[in-house]
Amino acid sequence: MLIDSHCHLDRIKAAPDEASLKLLLEQAKNRGVDYILCVNVCQSGFEAMKAKVAPFKQVFLSSGVHPLDVQDGLDIEQISAFSTDEQVVAIGETGLDYYYANETKSLQQQCFEQQIDLAVQVNKPLIIHTRDARQDTIHMLKSGHADKVGGVLHCFTEDWDMAKAALDLGLYISVSGIVTFKNAGALRSVIRKVPKDRLLVETDAPYLAPVPHRGEENQPAFVRDVAEFVAELRGEKYEDVAKYTSDNFFDLFHGAAKLVGR
Template sequence: MLIDSHCHLDRLKIAPDQASLQEVISAAKARDIAYFLCVNVRQQGFIDMKQKMAAFDEVFLSAGVHPLDVQDGLNIQEVEQFARDEKVVAIGETGLDYFYANETKALQQTCFEQQIDLAVKVNKPLIIHTRDAREDTINFLKRGKADTVGGVLHCFTEDWEMAKAAIDLGFYISVSGIVTFKNAGELRNVIRKVPKDRLLVETDSPYLAPVPHRGKENQPAFVRDVAEFVAELRGEKYPELAQYTTENFFTLFKDAARLAGR
């Protein structure tokens, strides 16, 4: 059994309605993917996302505002209401992105601080997006006592120093299809070093489809390709990696309940 620990099912162009979304989930299940974490990026999109996922017990949710969407505003009281929903298992996707939006740096930092505080308040882990903001990301997590709730640096593309700093704070490292790209040599070296009890796998679908699906819209079924690649990269068997990344998911996202028989 495998879990897509980070995807945006509500943003899939190939799944605009319930019927097509069911097809996407069924295709993933056919490849042994049993659970999905659908990650919120815009506060204004949470209710629609929740409604679209309501029929799927195997889909968990997060609540938060992405650093590239902070200009749309953050009402932390409303996000807290969303965060207390029984299907919400994490706060985020939040973080810092100075690569694509350095001009909103100050606003990103304010929103990041607020969401770290919220995660601690509601006792749910954080889902972190970080790009060209290594030092600030770690410092904000330390100052906000994020180590008390933990979390994950998703779609990891940074160096081992940052990975180690996050792991030391009790965070996990999640690897996406980027690791399969031919120019991902440095990332592969990092992923080889991540301890078994701190690794997750994801698609970040509909973005970043892994080899051999480049050029297609990414979907949760492709997390199997990521997992198989990572297992070979680390000198492990796929079933072993599938088992321990699944256990890691449920350890981190403690509010995510296993379904009967799975």
């Protein structure tokens, strides 16, 4: 079993309707991908995302507002209402991105703080996006007591110091297809060090397709390529990586574990 711990099924152009999405998920299943977490980035799109994946019980959901979408507003009560759905197993994608949107820095922080607080209130882990905001991200997670619910730094591209600070907070590290890129030497050195009980794999589809699919639209099936690369990178067997990253997923996302009876 393998799990794509972070993707955006509602944004994949190759799956605009139920029939094409069913085919996409069958392709993933054929490569050993049993479960998928479809991540919300803009609250105005949550209900459409939920409706699109509703026929597929192997797909879990999150509710939240991405730091690059905060300008569209955050109604924390609505995000809270969305989070009561049993398929919603996490709060996010939330966090800080000073690389692409430094001009909304203050608003990002406000929205991040609110979503950390909500996660603690509803006892659901956080899905965290961070770029060029290492110090503030860790500080806000600490001050918001995110360690009470845990979470994951998704699509990790930061250094070991950032990874260590997150691990010390009880967070997980998720690796995407970026690790397969030619210029990812520094990231690879970090991923080698992450304890096996804190590592997840993801696609972030439709973005960041791994080698050998560069230039294609990413999809959940390609998480197999990420996991195989991670196994080779860490000197481990693919089967072992698939098992412990799946176990880690259910350890973190306890709502998903309940849904599948683990």
